[in-house]
Amino acid sequence: MxxxxxxxxxxxxxxxxxxxxxxxxxxxxxxxxxxxxxxxxxxxxxxxxxxxxxxxxxxxxxxxxxxxxxxxxxxxxxxxxxxxxxxxxxxxxxxxxxxxxxxxxHGISVLKRPTEKSGFRVAIIGGGPAGLGCAAELAQLGHHAVIFEKESNAGGLNTRGVAYYKMKPRVSLDEVRLVESLGVEIQTGVNVGEDLTGEELLSEYDAVFVAIGLGSESHLGIASEYGPGVRSALDFIRDIHEMPLEEVEIGKSVLVIGGGNTAIDAVSQAKRLGAPSATLAYRRKEVDMSAYTFEVALARAAECRMVFEAKPVEVVRDVEGNLAGVKFIHSSSGKEWIEPCDQLLLAIGQPKQDSLLKKLFPALEIDARGCVTTDPLTGRTSLPKIFSGGDCANGGKEVVNAVGEGKKAAMEIHRMLTGKPATPTKQSSRQGITRPPSGAGLWNPIRPPNH
Ligand SMILES: Cc1cc2nc3c(=O)[nH]c(=O)nc-3n(C[C@H](O)[C@H](O)[C@H](O)COP(=O)(O)OP(=O)(O)OC[C@H]3O[C@@H](n4cnc5c(N)ncnc54)[C@H](O)[C@@H]3O)c2cc1C
Ligand code: SF4
Missing domain, CATH: 1.10.1060.10 (Alpha-helical ferredoxin)
Structure with missing residues (x-):
């Protein structure tokens, strides 16, 4: 690992x-x-x-x-x-x-904490890459940014979701400290919507940036799914980040359902952590997988098995209710078979946060996918003081997209508050544009799993 x-x-x-x-x-x-x-x-x-x-x-x-x-x-x-x-x-x-x-x-600080303060205060809901990107930019522009994060530490999926073999949580937590060193205040353990209302934030702050990411894993909706042995791939990955590796529960025969990068990460990590057998089952053909080809190659290099056109129809349990396998139907031939397993990880996409968004800001426009409607160049939403970016607005892309969207929104918030554009030094003269690669947004396939 x-x-x-x-x-x-x-x-x-x-x-x-x-x-x-x-x-x-x-x-x-x-x-x-x-x-x-x-x-x-x-x-x-x-x-x-x-x-x-x-x-x-x-x-x-x-x-x-x-x-x-x-x-x-x-x-x-x-x-x-x-x-x-x-x-x-x-x-x-x-x-x-x-x-x-x-x-x-070497403990070298290359970014300076600004001495001049604007007096403006901006609330940021969510301390993941989008929230951190926005807060860091605001702080460097002289504004007071306060991040409200429901978990006990910030970083979002960068701290708790990205595969352990790509990055250790320490790197993400070091970055959280870097953001704090710029003067950003991070309040952890604050669940906005429960501990604070959207209305309270709007009345106490000059602007609000919504960066709540996506929800936890969806369910298959098939017989016997609820019971021992079945859990979301995200929870499994989160355990890897938060527990001593030897205490993470790994089955002898792990089956992961899904065809995106989260599924690939889960199956690779299960195998790398010592599962004797780790299989990925996807309902379509390999060419239809939304996972990047190089992520699939990584899983193959770790000796993960893959089965395709495998539509799950039932979770199979023994007389005591223990997980025994999953019954699949082959999409082309119609043949049924059982894949034995003692641990089943579901990686079939994270649900959107539309109900939380409606609870926080009832008048906020939400698109057909359940994401915040934004102007992608500025992060502006349908409401004047509210901005948004990252997975909850783009539907689920990459860390770098979330940071970029947070930064762009910060620059627009600065323009709204001061009437001036952000200083040119903050923006590379050769500033790139968000141009997602074909097939981006692959961590959270938008298609429902059974279609
Ligand atoms: C398993 C997995 C692996 C991934 N691997 C990669 C990878 O290798 N490379 C890559 O580029 N991208 C990867 N991604 C995608 C990447 O992690 C996300 O695109 C990125 O983290 C999005 O940042 P965000 O800030 O929008 O959301 P998040 O990272 O989800 O952060 C949102 C934050 O908001 C907090 N929050 C939510 N609701 C509330 C509330 N009500 N009050 C307060 N706080 C709240 C959450 O606790 C969380 O900390 C992966 C995603 C997954 C699921
Ligand atoms: S240059 Fe941009 S896309 Fe490339 S690794 Fe750096 S942040 Fe990511």
Missing amino acids: EEIHAPLSDQAALAESQRCLYCYDAPCIHACPTGIDVPTFIKKIATGEVASAAKTILTANILGASCARVCPTEVLCEGACVLGHDHEPIPIGLLQRHATDFVTA
């Missing part, structure tokens, strides 16, 4: 950085949803200015250290690298990690 990519040595980082062509109007910048000035930070690594490289990264993306580990770089920055046509693309994620880890390891 070590991180899957080893960090670059100083020599390797230097050699890789010197391969960069430092393209003018570089496509990697446009492919990054936070618009990191990639050629500039790489050039700084090549000239030995590693802390300055980290400053370039963190100014554009406060979660640069975790994005370096979890971004699907193959379809984002590295996928856009012109060298990729006939050479290995520059390992942008690894170089980004090299620079951000350098400043963390």
Whole structure:
């Protein structure tokens, strides 16, 4: 369960950085949803200015250290690298990690806490990547940002959901501390909607940013589903993050239902944690899987088995009610069979938070998917003081999208509060645009599972 990519040595980082062509109007910048000035930070690594490289990264993306580990770089920055046509693309994620880890390891602060305060106060509901991205930007623009987070620590799925073999929670928690060091106040253990109302936030703060992410896992709706042995893949992944690994319950024969990246993460992690057998069952063909191809390859490399066109019809239990398997029907042939298992993990998509959103702000416009309707360029919602971004607005994309949307909303909140655009230094002159790769939003397939 070590991180899957080893960090670059100083020599390797230097050699890789010197391969960069430092393209003018570089496509990697446009492919990054936070618009990191990639050629500039790489050039700084090549000239030995590693802390300055980290400053370039963190100014554009406060979660640069975790994005370096979890971004699907193959379809984002590295996928856009012109060298990729006939050479290995520059390992942008690894170089980004090299620079951000350098400043963390040496305790170097590259971002300054502003001394001038605007006097404006902004409430942020949810301390995941979107909330942290928004809060960090607001703080650097001189506003007082307060994050309300229902869990005991912030970071959202970055702390509790992203596969352990990609990133340890420590990296996400270090980033939370970095955001706090900019002057952001984080109140944990505050469940907005229960402990505080949306109305109270609106009356006490000059603006509100809604970043509550998505809900917990959905259910299959088939016979005998409720009972021992069956749980959501997200809860399983969360245990891996929060418990000593030897205490995480792993079956001898683990079956994961789903075809997205969460399903792939769950089956890979079960196998890597020692399950003798780990199988993924998906109701459609392999080509229809919403998981990234390289995530599927990772699972195969971990010796996970995969069965396709497998539509679950019933959870099979023994006379004592213990989990024995799942009965499937093959979509093409109509044949039925039972996949034996003693642990069943459901990864069939996270539900939207529409009921919580309606409870918080009854007049807020919610789209047909159950997400907050926003202007994707500004995070503005149908209500003037309320902004939104991240999974609860985009339906479920990547960490880097959530950070980028939080940052854009912060800049628009600044414009609304002060009547001035955010200072140009906050925005790279080569600012990227959110241009999701084809097939993005794959952690939370929007299609209902049985269709
Ligand atoms: C299993 C899994 C693996 C993933 N792996 C990757 C990956 O490898 N790479 C990648 O780029 N993306 C990955 N993603 C997607 C990524 O984690 C999300 O896109 C990202 O975390 C979204 O950020 P967010 O801030 O919008 O939401 P979240 O991260 O969900 O954060 C929302 C926060 O709001 C809090 N909250 C919710 N309701 C309330 C309330 N009422 N009051 C107070 N606080 C509240 C929650 O506790 C949470 O901390 C993965 C997702 C999953 C499910
Ligand atoms: S944040 Fe992600 S997409 Fe952007 S440059 Fe870094 S690794 Fe690439």
